[in-house]
Amino acid sequence: MGIENFHQARWDEPIIYDLSHEGERGIHVPQPEPEVRDAVGDVLTSIPGAVRREDAPNLPEMAQQRVYQHFLRLSQETLGRDLIVDAGQGTCTMKYNPAVNERFVSSPKLSELHPLQDESTVQGVLEIIYNLDLYLRAISGLDRFSFQPGGGSHAIFTMAAMIRAYFKEKGEERDEIITTLFSHPSDAAAPRVKGFKAIVLYPNRDGFVEVEALKKAVSNRTAALFITNPEDTGIFNPAIREFTDIVHEAGGICCYDQANGNGLLGITRAKEQNFDMTFFNLHKTFASPHGSGGPACGALGVSKEFERFLPVPLVGYDEESGRYYLDYDVPNTIGKVKEFYGVIPAVVRAYAWIRSMGPEWLREVARVAVLNNNYMFRKLLKIRGLGAPFAEGKHRLEQVRYSWEGLARDTSVGTLDVQRRVADYGNHCWLCHEPWVVPEPFTLEPTEAYSKEELDEYVSMMARISEEAYEDPAFVKDAPHRSTTGKIVDHSYFEDPDKWAMTWRGYRRKYKGYFEPRR
Numbered sequence: 001m002g003i004e005n006f007h008q009a010r011w012d013e014p015i016i017y018d019l020s021h022e023g024e025r026g027i028h029v030p031q032p033e034p035e036v037r038d039a040v041g042d043v044l045t046s047i048p049g050a051v052r053r054e055d056a057p058n059l060p061e062m063a064q065q066r067v068y069q070h071f072l073r074l075s076q077e078t079l080g081r082d083l084i085v086d087a088g089q090g091t092c093t094m095k096y097n098p099a100v101n102e103r104f105v106s107s108p109k110l111s112e113l114h115p116l117q118d119e120s121t122v123q124g125v126l127e128i129i130y131n132l133d134l135y136l137r138a139i140s141g142l143d144r145f146s147f148q149p150g151g152g153s154h155a156i157f158t159m160a161a162m163i164r165a166y167f168k169e170k171g172e173e174r175d176e177i178i179t180t181l182f183s184h185p186s187d188a189a190a191p192r193v194k195g196f197k198a199i200v201l202y203p204n205r206d207g208f209v210e211v212e213a214l215k216k217a218v219s220n221r222t223a224a225l226f227i228t229n230p231e232d233t234g235i236f237n238p239a240i241r242e243f244t245d246i247v248h249e250a251g252g253i254c255c256y257d258q259a260n261g262n263g264l265l266g267i268t269r270a271k272e273q274n275f276d277m278t279f280f281n282l283h284k285t286f287a288s289p290h291g292s293g294g295p296a297c298g299a300l301g302v303s304k305e306f307e308r309f310l311p312v313p314l315v316g317y318d319e320e321s322g323r324y325y326l327d328y329d330v331p332n333t334i335g336k337v338k339e340f341y342g343v344i345p346a347v348v349r350a351y352a353w354i355r356s357m358g359p360e361w362l363r364e365v366a367r368v369a370v371l372n373n374n375y376m377f378r379k380l381l382k383i384r385g386l387g388a389p390f391a392e393g394k395h396r397l398e399q400v401r402y403s404w405e406g407l408a409r410d411t412s413v414g415t416l417d418v419q420r421r422v423a424d425y426g427n428h429c430w431l432c433h434e435p436w437v438v439p440e441p442f443t444l445e446p447t448e449a450y451s452k453e454e455l456d457e458y459v460s461m462m463a464r465i466s467e468e469a470y471e472d473p474a475f476v477k478d479a480p481h482r483s484t485t486g487k488i489v490d491h492s493y494f495e496d497p498d499k500w501a502m503t504w505r506g507y508r509r510k511y512k513g514y515f516e517p518r519r
Contacts (some may be wrong), residue, residue, distance in 0.1 A: 003460050006426035007482045017504055018068055022387070039093035053071045055281035058505075077484045079426065081289075085454045088422065088429040090198070090399045090443025091184070091232055091264045093284035101352045105345040115340035119325050125344060126324035130314045131239035132299075132351045134275070139362070140258075140273020140278055142301040147282075147342030148311045152259040152283065154337065155279035155298030156226065158257045161334045162277070162302070162309040163224050164194050166229045170330060174223035178247070180209050182231035182401075187257050196223060207235040207390030211242055218250040228257040229273070230264075232433075232443065233389075234373065234396030241321060244274035253306075259298070261285040262447055263370045263398030266363030270301070277302045282343075286350035297346035308332045313341055329436035369398045369450035372455060376400075376446050383466050385410055389438050408440050413469035413476045415440040420487060421468070421479035425461045448519055 016398040030172035032040075044052070062070075080086070086094045104110065113122055133145040160177070167174045177196045179187040181203055188198035199217050201209040208231065225247040237243065244254040256270045256278035262285050270278040282288045282297040290296075302310060312325035312333045326341070357365065377400050380386055385407025388400050408414040415431055419442070422429040433441040446455055469476045478487055493499045501507035 003464060004426055005422070008079075008423070008426070008484050009073070010484050011073040011077060012079070013070065013073045014091040015504060016062070016067075017063055019066060019070060020060035021466060022061055024060060024063055025065055033336055042374045067173050069073050079423075079428065083403065084427050085450065085458045086428055087444050087446040087450060087455070087458050088427060088442070089290070090401070090430045091260060091432075091443040092282075092290055092430070093260050093398075093447055094290055094447060095262065095287060095447040096449035097287050097349065097354065098316040099354070101349040104352055105348050110344070110348060111371065113344075122322070123324055125348075126326075128348055128351045129341065129344075130317055132326055132347055132354070133315065135351070135354050136280065136299055136301055139261075139265065139269065140280075140301050142278060143304045144276075144307045144310060144314065145299050146300050146302040146310045147297055147315060147334065147347050148338045149279070149298035149300050149357050150338050150343065151283070151296035152184070152279060152281045152298045153186040153190055153255070155300045156184075156186050156244055156255070156257065157193060158275050158298075158300055158311065158334070158337050159226070159279070160191040160196060161192040161337065162189075162306060163255075164196075164308050165332060165334050166306065167223060172251070174252070175219055176219070176221040177224045177226055178214065178217050178222060178252075179230075181235050182235075183226065183228035184232065184257055184259065186224035187255075191224070191331075193224060198281045203231075203233075203390065205390065206394070207233045208233070208239070209243075211239050211246070214243055214246055218246060218252065222247065222250050224253040224255050226257060226462040229397075229489075230397040232399070232437075233391075233401045234445075235391050235394075236397055237368045240273050240437045248274070259284055260398060260445070262445075263366050263373070265366040266359060267366050271303075275303075277303040282346045287353035288346040288349035295343045295346060297343045297350075299350075311333055311335065311337045315341065322349060333417075365448045366398075367445070367499040370395075371446075372446040372448060373398050373400065375452070375456050376444060376459060378516070379456075380444075380462060383459075383463050384470065386462070389471060398447070399443055401433070401441055401443045404440040404442065407466060407469055410477075411469045415442050415459060415472050417477045417479065418442070418462075418465055418469075420483075421465050421476050422461065423480040423483040425464075427458065427461060464516045 075401045081094050113125060117502050119126065122475065129147060136145045137143060151160050162403040175195065175197055177191045178199045178201065180201050188200055192198055201217060204210050221284065225243065229240050247254050254275045256273065256275040258270065260482045262278050280286065280297045283290050284301055306452055308331045310330055310333060312328045312330050312335065314330065315324055316327035317324050374395050377388065377396055380402065381388060385404060387403045387406055389403055404415045404418055419429045419431050430443050434445065465476065480486065500511050
C-alpha cells in the first residue's frame with residue numbers, strides 16, 4: 001500500500017462571532033398560544049433576581065445554513081482516528097471505537113438520565129456499572145472498582161489520597177513514594193499534590209530499574225510504589241514481582257499504573273504481580289474515544305484490604321430484592337473525588353466492548369497489539385536516522401519510544417520537524433515527552449486495530465520523510481506545506497501568559513482592533 005496523496009482542507013474559517021449579523025436567525029420559535037401563556041404565567045418569577053441576567057446573552061446571530069457550513073468546514077480541517085492511521089498517538093491507545101457504541105450512549109434511554117434520579121428509576125445503568133466492576137475484577141484480579149476518577153491522573157491522585165488515609169489510620173508517618181523515570185509523569189506528580197515526596201529511579205541500559213536501586217530507595221518513609229509496566233518505552237520489567245515484594249517488606253503499598261493495558265489483556269494481571277491498587281483508562285484500553293484528554297474515566301481497582309477507603313458511592317446489588325443500589329456504606333471512605341459515580345458514557349462503551357469481545361478475544365487484542373507493534377518496530381529500525389534506545393535486539397510490548405537522534409545529527413532535522421511534515425501526509429506523530437530523556441523522541445503504538453497494509457503505509461511515510469531530510473533538510477524544516485496552517489515561528493503566544501486569551505470575549509478585550517469582523 002502506497003502513501004496517500006493528501007492535502008488538508010484549508011478554509012481560513014473565521015470565529016463564528018465574526019460571521020454573526022445582527023437580526024439574522026436560524027429558526028423562529030413560535031410564541032405560545034394565549035391560553036397556554038395565561039395558564040402558565042410568568043415562569044421567570046420563580047428565578048431569584050440575584051441570579052437573573054441583566055442583559056441578553058451575547059450569542060452569534062446566523063442563518064441555519066451558515067451555521068451548518070461553518071461547522072462542516074471546521075470538521076474538514078480536523079484529523080482523527082476515523083480518517084487516518086493514528087499509530088502516532090503513542091501512550092494513548094488510539095484504537096478503533098465501535099460506532100454502534102455511539103448509538104448506545106446517544107440513546108435517550110441513557111443521555112436523558114440524570115444522576116440525581118431515584119435509584120429505582122436508573123436500575124439499568126446501575127446494572128451496567130455493577131457488571132463492569134465484575135469484569136474488571138476478573139481482568140485485574142483485584143476485588144472492587146470505582147469509576148469516579150475522571151481519568152488516569154485523577155485515578156493516581158485518588159490512590160495517593162487512599163494511601164494517605166491508610167497510613168493516617170495506622171498512625172505511621174510515611175511521606176515518600178517511589179516511581180521510575182519511564183513511568184507516566186503523573187505517577188510522580190499526582191502523589192506530590194497529596195503531599196508526598198517523589199523518588200524517581202533511573203533505568204539501566206535495558207530500560208528498567210535495577211532491583212538494587214529500588215532496595216536502596218525504600219525505607220520506613222516509603223508509602224508506596226507507583227509504576228507503569230510496561231513503561232512508556234514499551235519494555236516490560238521482568239523483575240516486577242520482586243519490586244512489589246521489596247516494597248511490601250518495607251511496609252509500603254504497590255500501585256499499578258495500567259492506563260495502557262492493551263498489550264496485557266488476558267496475559268498478565270495486577271494480582272499476580274502482587275499489586276494492591278491499579279487503574280485502567282476506559283478511554284484507552286477499553287474502546288471509549290480518547291477525546292484528547294476527555295471525556296475520560298480512570299477505573300480504579302483495589303484489593304480487599306483497601307476497599308474500605310474507596311470513594312463513594314459504589315454500586316451494590318441486593319439479591320433478596322433483585323435491585324441495584326448506591327452504596328455509601330464504605331467505612332473509611334476518602335469521600336467523593338468527583339461528582340456522582342463516573343463518566344457514564346465511557347462506562348457504557350467499555351461495558352459494551354468487553355461484552356462484545358469476551359475473554360478469548362480480549363486476549364486476542366493483546367496478542368495482535370503486540371504483534372503489530374513489533375512488526376512496525378522491526379521495519380522502522382531499517383529507516384536511516386531512526387533508532388530505539390534501550391533493550392537492543394529485544395521485543396517490546398504495545399508501543400516503542402523511538403528517537404530521531406541520528407537524523408538530527410546528520411541533517412539537523414529533528415523530531416519536531418518530522419512531526420510537522422507528518423501532517424502533510426495526513427497523519428500524526430506523538431511527541432509529548434518533556435523533558436527529552438530520550439533524544440529527539442517520538443512514540444508509536446499501533447494497537448490491534450490496524451491492518452498490515454496500514455502499518456506499511458505509516459512506515460513508508462516515515463521512510464519517505466527520512467529520505468526528504470537527507471535530500472533537502474530545509475524543505476522538511478519548513479513543513480507543513482499541505483496542512484491547515486503553516487509553520488508557527490512566533491511561539492511567544494504559547495510561552496507569555498500576558499498574551500494568553502482563554503475565551504473569545506477575553507481575546508477581543510486584549511486584542512481589540514486586531515482585525516475587523518466580516519460584514
